[in-house]
Amino acid sequence: MNSTRAIAVITEILETNETNHFGSIHDFCIELAEYAARKGFLFYVTSLTIYTGNERLGYIWKNNSWVKTPVPEAGCIYNRIHSRKTEHSPNFQEFLQHLQNNHIPIFNERFLNKWEVYQCLSSYEYLCPFLPETKMFTSKQTLEQFLAEYETVFIKPIHGSQGKKIFRIQKKEGHFLLDYSTFSVEKEQIYPSVSALFLALKERINQPVIIQQGIPLQTYKNRPVDFRLLCHRVNESKWKVTSLVARVASEENFVSNAARGGELFHMNEMLKELYEPSTSTWQKKFLKELSLEIAAILSASTAGLYGEFGIDLALDTCGKSWVIEVNTKPSKNLDMAFSAKRIRPSAKAIIDYCTYLINQKEEEFS
Incomplete structure (x- = not known):
């Protein structure tokens, strides 16, 4: 052969x-x-x-x-x-x-971690308005700075996936509420000061983490909504969107990942629930354009070859778009078009890109 x-x-x-x-x-x-x-x-x-x-x-x-x-x-x-x-x-x-x-x-x-993705995207000035403020979490001073500026703050492992081991901190009158995406028993805990909160976090964190501005996300039935857009590479410079789904967090959780009990909806249906028809059409178009821009930038700016990204975007309560996360090994269980008799566009895109790479190599060495 x-x-x-x-x-x-x-x-x-x-x-x-x-x-x-x-x-x-x-x-x-x-x-x-x-x-x-x-x-x-x-x-x-x-x-x-x-x-x-x-x-x-x-x-x-x-x-x-x-x-x-x-x-x-x-x-x-x-x-x-x-x-x-x-x-x-x-x-x-x-x-x-x-x-x-x-x-x-x-x-x-290889996997791209959350911090290097943020560093790459934030180096493009026109993308900065869509990026929540993010820093490496290394000191109490950083925690104080973020809590002084934002009502909600997230702390995420830079190598994390599936919504695991994420802390949410909410600023309330005179105290701070700490929630954890993988608490098994008692979920929300109260701390009277930043110092007490910092000590509690320090005990629990055993890997590099980022601290990130919390966004007041658009909700559906009082549950946060975000969107996963699957992007695949066509050739050297062109990308396409092969799948678009909306994800709604479960009532028990603040992350929308299916692995944490999130519910999936067709993007079109969810946008129509949230907005007037003309607005929902515009929002979908913009989310697609933003995801393709991110895919093109990451693939051009990062060492190695990338043919696929799962890009998580969200809309806040004012309708503004935000970049939540980029996945280099995205889940294959989020495509609502899947049926046992049908080959998904994402599967076709992978083989088509492999075909492009093989044809390119054969031409180079023929």
Whole structure:
């Protein structure tokens, strides 16, 4: 088999005697395999262990099941490794070096953390009005500064995902309310002073975090709303939006992530609930333009190749747009157009971009 006509996904694979599973992207990989076959490519799913072992192995979709088999070198690799620790391991760095030596493109090479995303975007002056003020949280003075200026403040791990381990601080008369997105028992706690609050946070924080301006978000049934726009790369400079959903936080939580009980809605339906028809049309258009601009800037300004971003945007109570977060390994469970018989636009976009990269490489070395 000609290695330049193979496309691979590298991820974590749970292997047992009875079955194999690719975690949260398992069903998505079936769509990738079926669309790749239509395009004339061999497609397989592999892991760092079985790809770099004595015999290169992968899973091929055959007769409605995944079959483990020897595979050729991939012509392009889509990185869906979910562990930051794995991405920093010597084995993964050796793997990247092998790909580079053999001119094999890999995209979504690594996670981008929240702080480096903010630093990149805030260096573009015209984007600054859409970015909540953000700093690394390193001192009580920083906490005092933010609480003096904003009624609500968030503290987020720079390497966090799925809405986990986020603190919300609300300023009330004479005290501060602290809420945590993953408290299991008592949620809201009260502190009489910034000093007491800082000490409580210091005890609980064991990783780098940012402190961020809280935005008075638009709500639906008194629950905060935000929007996830999935952006995929078409070629060197063009991006497109493949999925748009609205997310509404559960009544028990202040984050909207599906992993934390958030509810999904079609973006069009939610905007029509919130605004007049002409305003909802304009808001959707602007959110799409903003997400595409962010995708283009990040891909152009960051080392490595990126073909996909999940961009979380929100509207405040005045209708102004805000950038909440950018995800480099976005969830595949947020596409409301998905059905068992249909290949999602996001799956087609991944294979189309792999095709572009392989064709580009073949032209360069022909």
